[in-house]
Amino acid sequence: MRTESKKNDRERIIGAYLEYFDAYTQRNWDQMVSRFSQEFSMFGTGIDEYSTSTSETLAFYKREFDQSPSIIEYKINRIEVFLTSSTSAYLTVLMDMKISAQDETIDCMNNRSTVIMVKEVDEWRIAHGHWSQPAEGQDVGDSIPYKLLKQRNKELEETVSDRTKEIEKQNIKLRNLNDTKTKLLSIIAHDLRSPFNAFMGLTEVMLLNFKEKLQNPDYFKLRLQQIHERAQHLYSVADNLLNWAWTQTDEISINWSTSKVDTIINEQVIALHDMAKGKDIAIALNIDSNSTVYTDPEILGIIIRNFVSNALKYSHRGGTININAIPNGRYTLLTIADRGVGMDQTKIQSVLTANNLDSLPGTEKEKGIGLGLQISLDLLNRIKSSYTIDSTPNVGTTISISIPTNPS
Numbered sequence: 001m002r003t004e005s006k007k008n009d010r011e012r013i014i015g016a017y018l019e020y021f022d023a024y025t026q027r028n029w030d031q032m033v034s035r036f037s038q039e040f041s042m043f044g045t046g047i048d049e050y051s052t053s054t055s056e057t058l059a060f061y062k063r064e065f066d067q068s069p070s071i072i073e074y075k076i077n078r079i080e081v082f083l084t085s086s087t088s089a090y091l092t093v094l095m096d097m098k099i100s101a102q103d104e105t106i107d108c109m110n111n112r113s114t115v116i117m118v119k120e121v122d123e124w125r126i127a128h129g130h131w132s133q134p135a136e137g138q139d140v141g142d143s144i145p146y147k148l149l150k151q152r153n154k155e156l157e158e159t160v161s162d163r164t165k166e167i168e169k170q171n172i173k174l175r176n177l178n179d180t181k182t183k184l185l186s187i188i189a190h191d192l193r194s195p196f197n198a199f200m201g202l203t204e205v206m207l208l209n210f211k212e213k214l215q216n217p218d219y220f221k222l223r224l225q226q227i228h229e230r231a232q233h234l235y236s237v238a239d240n241l242l243n244w245a246w247t248q249t250d251e252i253s254i255n256w257s258t259s260k261v262d263t264i265i266n267e268q269v270i271a272l273h274d275m276a277k278g279k280d281i282a283i284a285l286n287i288d289s290n291s292t293v294y295t296d297p298e299i300l301g302i303i304i305r306n307f308v309s310n311a312l313k314y315s316h317r318g319g320t321i322n323i324n325a326i327p328n329g330r331y332t333l334l335t336i337a338d339r340g341v342g343m344d345q346t347k348i349q350s351v352l353t354a355n356n357l358d359s360l361p362g363t364e365k366e367k368g369i370g371l372g373l374q375i376s377l378d379l380l381n382r383i384k385s386s387y388t389i390d391s392t393p394n395v396g397t398t399i400s401i402s403i404p405t406n407p408s
Helices: 002-025 031-033 054-067 144-208 217-247 262-269 273-278 299-314 343-353 370-384
Strands: 036-043 075-083 088-101 104-120 123-129 259-260 282-287 291-297 320-328 331-337 384-394 396-404
Touching: 002 031, 002 075, 002 088, 002 104, 002 123, 031 054, 031 104, 036 054, 036 104, 123 384, 144 217, 217 273, 259 262, 262 273, 262 299, 262 331, 273 299, 291 299, 291 331, 291 396, 299 320, 299 331, 299 370, 299 396, 343 384, 370 384
Parallel strands: 036 123, 282 320
Antiparallel strands: 075 088, 088 104, 104 123, 259 291, 320 331, 331 396, 384 396
């Protein structure tokens, strides 16, 4: 009979607990409270939180109901009951729970609870509860599911913030690109039309005066020189526009090879011979004939041509441009120095701006579109080379480039 009595007590204790827990998970406040003892305490709702009276305990429950008001799904995996006397018992529960709060569902697997039950007026009621340990980093005043939800929200906010910053960077890049394209359209409309208009005008005049001036070589020489100058400008504009369009794609393939520095530089100096001769500017070379670099020779050639072209443009008639290439361990240091108009720091920062296309006229009113430098700086990054710009107004400018000597 005694064993049967204990069995009945266990069943009644489990039944009383399940009545409480059903009411708790259904958020049925009145039904839940009816299963509490007159003096109900608890421990473990948050970090170092405990109650020693029914009023404090009800306040904890009220806070949790406010933070997570939705119905809780649960599955009890195991219940153990230990009778400590005829009117008291110790109960342990292992369960899985799904708790919803603020449109989030939190899985609390293997949630552990311990409960002390007491017998009052022939009914078993909850006198003390001990909930699972709080999550890592939980603050006082946060129930476990609420803390987990806050952490998830924080992580989500950080993710959204990172993505917003990345989108803003892309927007800035697109705005700069659109600004550049707008300026390019203006340049194309003006700087490409002007040489063609000049060609048509000069050739029309030559044709109209062909018979009259046929025996005057100076007349034809002057106009052929004018056509040649405009052709050079037109070629420079077209070349820079095409190179810029090329750098804006993802289709640039770097053809790495070990190349002789003097060969690359000499090719570009020869290409700019007429421009240098037209201003009576000497180009002095100091290059180790055995010096090699590991690069894409075609891309490095574009970079050198742009820098030397700029040096010629802003050098005074009769000046000298010095080009040095000196091996320096893992790198070869290439310098292009002129004694031209130079720049102050404000101007240097301006020309380094990605969408800056404001190009000052050269010392003899040479025109430009401001793309050469931007193209060169972009291509330098692609061939893993670094650069510095040292310039002083009315003294000149030196561009220094460090080019890898060997594969890294």
